[in-house]
């Protein structure tokens with residue numbers, strides 16, 4: 001059991017031993033199964049050195065919410081990836097971590113890898129998984145991965161937007177839940193399906209001040225999320241519009257999601273008739289859903 005408040009100093013020696021044994025067994029399994037990549041959720045590792053002691057013939061991919069916490073001696077031996085989101089379930093952590101590794105070309109989408117993780121904040125590793133994105137993710141089975149324009153899904157803009165969406169879903173605004181849509185892509189190609197519900201609050205501001213990569217802009221996004229409608233973001237991460245209503249035509253290519261209403265229908269439909277990718281934050285369920293080509297391709301739920 002994790003202590004309430006996730007006191008990082010309170011890891012019993014026996015628990016640290018459990019984590020070390022799990023890591024040892026993981027590397028043993030990798031050798032036996034000839035698996036060459038191991039994803040480690042670094043947030044849960046108290047003593048990172050025992051991972052280095054094990055590394056031979058495997059690539060270690062460290063996933064972290066805070067790259068500054070990764071010890072320097074690790075860096076030449078591991079790939080370090082930033083993991084967006086907060087309070088995700090463990091299965092969502094796995095899914096997101098693996099997806100990000102695939103998007104960074106560190107893992108093939110049909111490659112079997114080992115993942116070790118623990119409860120966020122617990123500093124204990126307690127879970128070992130053998131997984132393969134193509135085998136274990138329904139969407140990857142149904143779709144041709146290569147069909148997704150790499151410039152969109154493999155972009156740092158997509159990963160950053162996912163991070164923003166997960167943070168908004170997890171934190172809300174002034175104690176209230178947030179619901180919104182982010183649209184990523186070449187917006188001029190689907191401008192005809194966009195209508196302003198209110199005057200565009202981004203208009204007239206320099207591009208550098210409304211880029212999703214700018215940390216200071218995050219709070220503005222949180223404020224603008226209170227407006228009905230969607231954020232329209234170009235491929236370089238500049239928010240071109242906010243408070244925008246999506247009005248795409250009906251298309252047979254749209255797969256509606258059960259249990260959701262107009263927001264999710266609009267987000268799905270726009271991707272059916274354009275090359276845009278949309279990410280929704282659901283006000284009713286706090287889930288974050290990524291749509292592409294008319295379908296939900298990824299879904300993350302908060303707990």
Ligand SMILES: Nc1ncnc2c1ncn2[C@@H]1O[C@H](COP(=O)(O)OP(=O)(O)OP(=O)(O)O)[C@@H](O)[C@H]1O
Nearest residue numbers: 179228229245246260261262263264266282283284
């Ligand atoms: N076409 C659209 N474009 C942009 N925003 C929309 C559109 N349709 C609805 N919305 C926004 O979504 C809000 C919620 O609508 P609704 O409850 O029907 O959607 P939902 O898919 O169930 O979303 P949620 O899970 O967030 O409640 C509306 O108040 C409106 O602000």
